[in-house]
Amino acid sequence: MSDDPRQHRYLAALAERYTQRTRGSQLTREAAWPALADGRMSQGYFSTAPEPARERWRATKQLRHSIVATRSQGPLVWDIDGNEYIDFCLGFGVHLFGHRPAFIEDALRAQLERGLPIGFENPLTNRVAANIARLTGSERVGFCNTGAEAVMGALRLARAATGRDRIAVFAGAYHGGHDSVLPLGQTRGVSANQRADTLVLEYGDARSLAQIDAHADQLAAVLVEPVQASNPGLQPAEFLHELRELTSAHDIALIFDDVLLGFRIHAGGSQAHFDIRADIATFGKIVGGGLPIGVVAGSARYLDALDGGRWSAHDSSQPGGDKIWLAGTFSKNPMTMAAAHAVTEQLLAAGPELQLGLNDATARLCDRTNTWLRNHSLPVELVRCGSLFRLCAPPQLWPVMAELRMRGVFAFDGMVFFVSTAHSETQLQQFEAALQSSLLALRDGGFTT
Known part of the structure; x- marks a missing residue:
C-alpha cells in the first residue's frame, strides 16, 4: 500500500x-x-x-x-x-x-409434496439425462453432487480407459477443490504423489502442445477450462482445435470442464461454442437450478465404465469390463432432479436465442x-x-x-x-x-x- x-x-x-x-x-x-x-x-x-x-x-x-x-x-x-x-x-x-424463477420453484414444491425418497430411482433422472444429452450432443450422462466431483469422476474415467496416471492441466484454470487439480500455490496438504501426477502448462501456448506430445505416453487426460474466469479474454480457439487433434492422435482423453460456462456461453456449452467434440465434459452450477449437482457427459467409450455399458435382464448379456466408482448418498436426489428437469426443459424450449x-x-x-x-x-x-x-x-x-x-x-x-x-x-x-x-x-x- x-x-x-x-x-x-x-x-x-x-x-x-x-x-x-x-x-x-x-x-x-x-x-x-x-x-x-x-x-x-x-x-x-x-x-x-x-x-x-x-x-x-x-x-x-x-x-x-x-x-x-x-x-x-x-x-x-x-x-x-x-x-x-x-x-x-x-x-x-x-x-x-x-433468483427464484417460478418454473424452478413450482418444480421444487411439486417434488416436496411427493416426498424425498432418497435411495430409490427417480422417474425424472432419465429425462434430465436425455435432455442434457440432447443439449450437449453427449452419448451418455452420469450424475454426482458437485462440479468438483464431476471433474474427479471424469479424471477417473480417463485413467480407467487409458491405463495411464498423469494428467495435464493449465495454469489459471479452476477445477474445484480436490487434490489433483488444486490451483498452484494452494496445494498444502496435497501429497507429493498427487502433485507429481499433474503436469501444469500455460494455456494457449504452443509450447504446451509440445509438452503434451513429449509426455503423451504418460497422460491419461488433458483437462481444460475452455474459457477461464480468471482470464475470459483468452479464448484460444485455434489452440483448442490443435489440442483436440493432438489428444486424439495419442489416445489421450480431452476433458472440457464446463461447470462455469456450460449452458451460459451456448446452449450446447463450450463444445458447441468452439465447434470441438471433447471426449468428456463436466457440468454443474446452472443445470442444478440452485441445488447442488455435478454432471459427467460424453463418449460411451468412457462413460460406459460407470455401469458396464448396456445390458438386459432378458438375455445373456451382462455389464462389460471393470466399472469405476462415482456415487454418493445424495447423487440424483429428488430435489436436484426436479430442479434440473425444470432447467433443462426451459433451456430446450428457449433455444439458442x-x-x-x-x-x-x-x-x-x-x-x-x-x-x-x-x-x-x-x-x-x-x-x-x-x-x-x-x-x-x-x-x-x-x-x-x-x-x-x-x-x-x-x-x-x-x-x-x-x-x-x-x-x-x-x-x-x-x-x-x-x-x-x-x-x-x-x-x-x-x-x-
Whole structure:
C-alpha cells in the first residue's frame, strides 16, 4: 500500500461507512468464529503471497467480511441489514434465470409434496439425462453432487480407459477443490504423489502442445477450462482445435470442464461454442437450478465404465469390463432432479436465442463501460465471454468492490460478474453508474491518476 495520506484517509472513511452499512453481516461472521471453520472468513489472504499483496489485504480487511443474505428474488438480494443489492454474483454463475424463477420453484414444491425418497430411482433422472444429452450432443450422462466431483469422476474415467496416471492441466484454470487439480500455490496438504501426477502448462501456448506430445505416453487426460474466469479474454480457439487433434492422435482423453460456462456461453456449452467434440465434459452450477449437482457427459467409450455399458435382464448379456466408482448418498436426489428437469426443459424450449440475447446485452454493457473508462483514462477494462465479464484492474483498486456494494451492486471479491435473464436494461445501467462513481471515488482517494 502507498504512503499517500489520501489513501489512508480514504480507506478509513470507507471502512467506517461500510461497517455501518453492513454491521449485521460483520457481527454474524464474527460470532461464527468459535465453532465455524470457513475459508471464506479469510478470503483472498495467502501467507505465501508477496508482502505487498498481504499488506493490501491487511489494509482492507475491514471491507472483507462476507455479506449475509436473508432473501432473494429475480436479480435482487437483501442482506441481514436490509440493504438491497443488484446481484451480479448470481451464486458464482448458478442463477442464469435469476433468483427464484417460478418454473424452478413450482418444480421444487411439486417434488416436496411427493416426498424425498432418497435411495430409490427417480422417474425424472432419465429425462434430465436425455435432455442434457440432447443439449450437449453427449452419448451418455452420469450424475454426482458437485462440479468438483464431476471433474474427479471424469479424471477417473480417463485413467480407467487409458491405463495411464498423469494428467495435464493449465495454469489459471479452476477445477474445484480436490487434490489433483488444486490451483498452484494452494496445494498444502496435497501429497507429493498427487502433485507429481499433474503436469501444469500455460494455456494457449504452443509450447504446451509440445509438452503434451513429449509426455503423451504418460497422460491419461488433458483437462481444460475452455474459457477461464480468471482470464475470459483468452479464448484460444485455434489452440483448442490443435489440442483436440493432438489428444486424439495419442489416445489421450480431452476433458472440457464446463461447470462455469456450460449452458451460459451456448446452449450446447463450450463444445458447441468452439465447434470441438471433447471426449468428456463436466457440468454443474446452472443445470442444478440452485441445488447442488455435478454432471459427467460424453463418449460411451468412457462413460460406459460407470455401469458396464448396456445390458438386459432378458438375455445373456451382462455389464462389460471393470466399472469405476462415482456415487454418493445424495447423487440424483429428488430435489436436484426436479430442479434440473425444470432447467433443462426451459433451456430446450428457449433455444439458442436465450444465450445469444444475454451475450448481446453483456457485450453492449461492456462496450459502453469500456468507452467511458478510456475517455476517463482509467486503468480498468471489462473483459467478457458470453454473459460473464471480469473487471480487470490493478490490485490497488480492489476497494472498488466495497464501493459497489455501498451503491447497491453485489459481486464476488474475485471481480467476476454474471448477467442473468432477470436483469433489466435499467439495472445494467445502474451497474454502469455505480462502477463509474466508485472508480472516481478511488481516483479522488489517490489510488489512480
